[in-house]
Amino acid sequence: MHCHLQGLTKHGLDYEVVDLSRDEQALRTVTAMGHLQAPVVVDGDESWSGFRPDLIKQAAVRSAAGRASPCASSTSPPPP
Numbered sequence: 660m661h662c663h664l665q666g667l668t669k670h671g672l673d674y675e676v677v678d679l680s681r682d683e684q685a686l687r688t689v690t691a692m693g694h695l696q697a698p699v700v701v702d703g704d705e706s707w708s709g710f711r712p713d714l715i716k717q718a719a720v721r722s723a724a725g726r727a728s729p730c731a732s733s734t735s736p737p738p739p
Contacts, residue, residue, distance in 0.1 A: 662710050667700075670719035674700075 667674045679686045679697055689699045694708045702718045 666710070666712055666715040667718075670715055670722075672715070672719055672722055 664674070664676070677685045679689065679699075689697075689701075689706070689708075692699070692701075692706050694706065696708050698710075699706060699708045700711075700714070700718070702714075702721065705714075705718075707714050
């Protein structure tokens with residue numbers, strides 16, 4: 660997950676970390692989206708799991724154009 664957050668930060672994207680082990684509603688939401696592993700990134704109507712630098716870059720392009728900013732979800736809090 661650390662690489663994931665670094666990628667979001669590198670591209671200047673705002674994000675919120677959601678601890679899926681503590682937030683049952685968030686876990687139900689990402690499971691309903693079809694994700695079975697974390698981290699999960701939700702960017703507007705799009706979502707993906709796993710480290711996807713290509714999709715992070717696309718999200719940065721959308722964000723620069725004034726569209727949605729990603730929200731990273733994880734099963735654990737980010738490293739200090």
